Amino acid sequence: MKLEGQTAIAGLKGGLVRGTVRDAVCAFRGIPYGERIDSTSRYSDIRPPAWWHGELDATMPGAVFPQRRSRLAVVMGDAISANPQSEDAFVLNVWAPVSGNSLPVFVFIHGGGFMTGGGSAPWYDGERLARDGRFIVVTVNYRLGAFGHCAKEGDPAGANRPVRDLLRALEWVQQNIAQFGGDPADVTVSGQSAGAWYAWLLGVSPAARGMLRRNILFSLPIVPPMNHDEARHTSREFMEQAGGREFDALSTDDILSAQVAVMRSRMAFGEVAVAFRPAFEEGLVPEWLFDFRRAAREAHVGETLVGSTAEESAAFMFIEPPLVGADEATVREWYGRQYADQSARVYAELARRRPGHSPYTQLVDGSSFKMFGAGVEHLCQAFHEAGRAAYPFLFNVQSHVPDLMSPHCLELPLLFGNRQGWSDAPMIARVSDAVFERAGADLRSAVGGFVSDGTPQSAAGEPWQRYSPLASRISEFQDSGVSARRWETGLITPEDFARLP
Template structure:
């Protein structure tokens, strides 16, 4: 690739203020900061239909934490759709985050991400958090962030997902959401013909809360961008199919590494998976399971991994369900017709998605060619040998595990994302695509540009990721330059529905005649049909 100075990533001189300086041409730049509450001033207060909230001031922003958006899903409401919150009397304190959804937790975390959730955990977890420059009538664009975590981990209160940078640098209102995870959110029992996907009913309740209340926080309910990564990005696609009364729930969507290649279970398959879990618990039915303390449910998750895992596939012990009540079709299809067709979409993936889960796993690093060929055959059938050779030649010095990881990344993330972009482009629907290419030197470079690596770049908040081992060794100038560029483009998309203008080179829409994909690296460039060879290889075999 030619190193054209005019297409270089802008290098940030350091800190959040320099990031903000890039955005002075956007509405709500420095001139808008006069409306921001100042530290030491009076605490911000908003009046909502549910009651009065008193927030705090953090970094010059008004912040409201631990705001309930649905009734606590406990007791008889465990494994029931989210219900309206009854409200409260007087003024509710909103200066502390609510508990995160129950999830597995290990002190010290893992060698890639560290921890993706931290105590306290509690089943009463349906809260959200709001960052705003001011709780006024400014009608700012809104970003709602849905965290990922393999459907079993994460929290809207993680420092990683703080709304501070987006709110300040983009003059946006930012909302992060807690929702039910793991067995509490993803089991399916089909009781009395009822649906499942309790996690999805939570997120729908949160979006309706945003639509109905965000104006009190200085936000515009007609300018909502729903954004998420991994499982959160799959959620964004699933929510595109909502058919609400009144105004749509969101206008734009950012899907970072959506695992659209997942095979979503049918009702029968989901019932069988839930029966497996009840067997691990040692209970006979859902009524008995409602009496089991939630820590026992989380403890049973580890055995669920063993029972549901398959060699050569990303482990997902809990999955959504095509219950025909809350989710009728695959999430990707919901962005092609119905209310989802009109949504502006920005979608992308990282170059080595699967290295996140497999590169440091000794079981997989010891893989033989025969083992990997057997897995390749499940995607490519009779052309497995040809596909194996293609993947092997694409990465100099590739080991069998490298072929396996690239195949898994394509099956689960890249090829389905490209297929969605192709189908939207064929219908004339707006879509922008990116591939995040910057590798991390952590763990001797074995992770490459792994799953989740783009997150601190999009948020431009590396100071919030100090406990994440996979960021070690990144060169500060390159790191901060790419972060400023991505962050500004994300803000532009949230504000206008277009990632241009900004410090990035011109980013055309993904069209069928060009298939332009933005390559995000130390030098950022727009590349036509970036994954063309692999798209044709997968398409020619009819692989998913």
């Protein structure tokens, strides 16, 4: 990488790219990592991009894949609307400290319920994270919704185009990251929400072996891959909503409208609806992905850092009057549908853990535990049994927005430390600058230590203790700082959890 004033030039396998330099960090935006093999087909897999002549301008924000406004814009804001949209947004972004050599690499996969988001969004500007952590930051786009998951009749594995997109991006990292001062043998893959789902998958899928060393999972959703019947049904339902025309004959707007209709068909009281997602495919997406004991045995990552926010599901519920105002009987009925014969015990235990609970907080806690919290616990137990290191955390910095508490996505602006990229995000509007900076520094210290050597550390440089059931501790990020506290586990066993509806 060569510096020329306020710009930087890197020579990649496909050609030269020119980025910018600010405060000792080089930024390269919108670098292509792939292109469709068949540019006329939305079903097409991708290949390495064609070489280009001269210098590729990588100074401006790249495109994101087509999407409608996120259901979480009410907490995250609309900063992504500044990005152009394209069905060929196979681009990634790199932030690299100047004069780096063999630095560890942090690859971040965005969330968005498999439907929205983009690594090119202002939310994920990696400049501060790269500078504070002294590592390379890479953010990446992948195909969304039906663009990624609509499968041809008779080919349910066609629902896995985003997985192949991400594998191509990791191959790009292996081939090119040394040109930015990174070490391709020291890659941590991280993600949040759907991005954590992919980061978890990549850590256990044989197809990604050798391309990552460890992973970080922010709010990993326990959503199993579709089986082949589900994949066929979802694709058929989508095509019916789109008028039964051929996928490649549809306009982008037709596809986005049909996606919305499919999602609406999945909505129910207290549910975080998920429709489009990857499907089981031998050698790529294992059907045992959330059998944590087997996954821990099969994993090819050495360590994992995994956690959730304290009230994940509040992000999906806090503006819905029927949910905020639900009575106890209605919420207990919901528990019955979600937890079956475990419902009364789970309800009582979650109520005990939250003094001053209400029907609404019970709904938030029950939903958050089932979709996110249980996975943290069971993954850590499984990694310990397999002799692997796991480090659990709880992000409990509060939004101070009524009924929102510490919701899904709140850790992201603090992780990236770029408040300006989240200037219209309601979830941080009431978080003071002092808390934003202190909690953000704590989170970046933990992530930085883990990316560097596989052990998270405090801002003072003290290493975290790996999970052990004999001294069950969890690191909790709060407004006032981070501390390790006793972790109340055992609410529901992995075996009982696997039998839930």
